Amino acid sequence: AQKITQTQPGMFVQEKEAVTLxxxxxxxxxxxxxxxxxxxxxxxxxxxxxxxSYDEQNATEGRYSLNFQKARKSxxxxxxxxxxxxxxxxxxxxxxxxxxxxxxxxxxTRLKVLA
Amino acid sequence: NAGVTQTPKFQVLKTGQSMTLQCAQDMNHNSMYWxxxxxxxxxxxxxxxxxxxxxxxxxxxxxxxxxRLNKRxxxxxxxxxxxxxxxxxxxxxxxxxxxxxxxxxxNGTRLTVT
Numbered sequence: 244a245q246k247i248t249q250t251q252p253g254m255f256v257q258e259k260e261a262v263t264l265x266x267x268x269x270x271x272x273x274x275x276x277x278x279x280x281x282x283x284x285x286x287x288x289x290x291x292x293x294x295x296s297y298d299e300q301n302a303t304e305g306r307y308s309l310n311f312q313k314a315r316k317s318x319x320x321x322x323x324x325x326x327x328x329x330x331x332x333x334x335x336x337x338x339x340x341x342x343x344x345x346x347x348x349x350x351x352t353r354l355k356v357l358a
Numbered sequence: 359n360a361g362v363t364q365t366p367k368f369q370v371l372k373t374g375q376s377m378t379l380q381c382a383q384d385m386n387h388n389s390m391y392w393x394x395x396x397x398x399x400x401x402x403x404x405x406x407x408x409x410x411x412x413x414x415x416x417x418x419x420x421x422x423x424x425x426r427l428n429k430r431x432x433x434x435x436x437x438x439x440x441x442x443x444x445x446x447x448x449x450x451x452x453x454x455x456x457x458x459x460x461x462x463x464x465n466g467t468r469l470t471v472t
Contacts, residue, residue, distance in 0.1 A: 252398075276457035288448060288463035295458055334400060340457045345416065346391070350400040 245270045247337050249349035256325045257357050263310070264320040264352045266335035272296075276338040277318040279309065282351070283331040291333075294318055322354075330356045360384050364449050364464035371439040371471045379434040379467050381449030389454030390432035391461065392416075392424060394445040401448065407432055408454060439471045 246269045256262035268277065279291040294302045294309045302309040310319040322329055335349040362383045371377055383390065388409045393401040403416030407426040421443060423435045432451075436443060446468050450461040 274457055276459075278460055280461075280463075286446070286468075287465050288450075288461075290460040290462070293458055293460055336401075336461075338457050338459070345403055345406065346461055348393075348401040350398060 245337070245339060245347055247335050247347050247349035249335055249352050251352045252350075253353045253355070255355050255357055258327060259324055261321060261323045262325055262354065264322070264333050264335075264354065266318045266320065266349060268316050268318060268335075268337050270337065270339060272339050272341055274340055277309070277311070278336045278338065278346075279307070279320045280334045280336060281331045282334065288334075292320070325356045327356050327358060330354060362449055362451055362462050362464035364447075364467050366467060367465065369467060369469050371436075371469065373440060373471060375439050376435065376437050377439065379447055379449070379469075380431070381433060381464060382431045383451040383462070384430065385451060385453075385462065386429070387451035387453050387462070388429070389452050390426065391450045391452075392422075392432070392434045393448045393450065394418065395448060395466075396445050404434065441471045443469065444471045445469060
């Protein structure tokens with residue numbers, strides 16, 4: 244079955260510390276993309292970072308990095324130097340180009356940054 | 359840059375009423391999607407359109423219909439609203455076809471069915 248699992252419903256982190264949000268995926272496809280989105284309390288969905296299944300290096304975008312471990316089928320999001328504005332819901336998603344072009348989302352992790 | 363525009367932002371319907379959620383994108387994207395978001399369930403795909411002229415069912419299509427009016431616009435219709443359709447609805451688009459194309463989302467429509 245093709246599935247994204249986010250096992251942490253909620254996380255707390257102290258301001259300026261790093262935090263890792265877990266994401267595991269399940270697919271037998273060789274080609275796929277992994278994405279992270281941020282949803283602040285205002286409700287919009289913001290694209291953060293992308294990792295392709297054939298990418299050998301972990302993706303980085305500013306304070307965001309994606310810890311991609313293909314053999315373990317995990318794609319954890321690391322946020323360095325957390326800021327109060329990082330408090331939000333975070334969704335991991337997978338795109339499978341074979342077949343029907345659907346994106347599959349996890350159930351999300353709510354992150355709260357503490358001052 | 360407008361990106362993906364959804365209307366309306368909020369809507370309250372009575373059971374049995376119908377309505378259409380509108381979505382338009384100005385990024386010349388091929389693929390468009392409708393998702394619903396419910397607490398604890400992430401985003402679930404209702405319908406999608408891989409390209410102009412095509413539509414396909416997603417995970418939760420029952421009670422909904424869609425129209426890909428042209429390349430820019432993809433509407434979602436509720437023919438007879440039910441309380442179970444109370445949700446936040448997101449439209450999204452992507453250039454499509456490759457696995458490095460992120461979805462670009464609209465700001466969502468919060469629908470309540472009483």
